[in-house]
């Protein structure tokens with residue numbers, strides 16, 4: 163498994179101040195040529211995220227970290243047509259109300275049948291979850307995992323968030339909030355400097 167780590171630093175308006183790690187390689191692997199490091203700096207992170215709810219949840223996670231000054235962790239999938247990839251996102255508070263986003267590749271495996279290559283179109287009838295990659299076909303109510311979709315994967319998708327991932331994001335945010343209150347109960351206040 164190839165090691166992969168991607169970093170980004172954003173301010174409280176989600177503006178990209180710095181990107182690092184294997185950002186360019188990752189963007190190229192994902193055919194996101196317009197997302198190369200030189201061109202994304204000082205743009206909004208939100209301009210590079212597809213799907214309204216995905217943007218809203220990402221903003222909510224960053225806001226929570228900045229407010230509580232505690233890190234948040236979330237596992238998600240970001241697959242390529244041939245490779246299933248499991249990542250961990252860590253959002254870390256930094257000074258001056260900035261946040262560091264670290265994406266760590268934790269696991270990867272080849273699909274038994276590669277997926278069709280897909281592109282984003284907000285008007286597409288089929289839908290993909292931004293966080294687990296599962297697909298909800300037009301007129302279906304259930305989500306199907308990419309591990310079982312193979313060459314039935316739609317070639318055009320819109321992005322939403324499935325109920326399972328919505329719950330995972332809520333849990334990750336809740337852990338930050340609970341951690342803060344548990345911390346202040348034990349320590350009697352802010353233990354940072």
Ligand SMILES: [Zn+2]
Nearest residue numbers: 291294324327
């Ligand atoms: Zn999902």
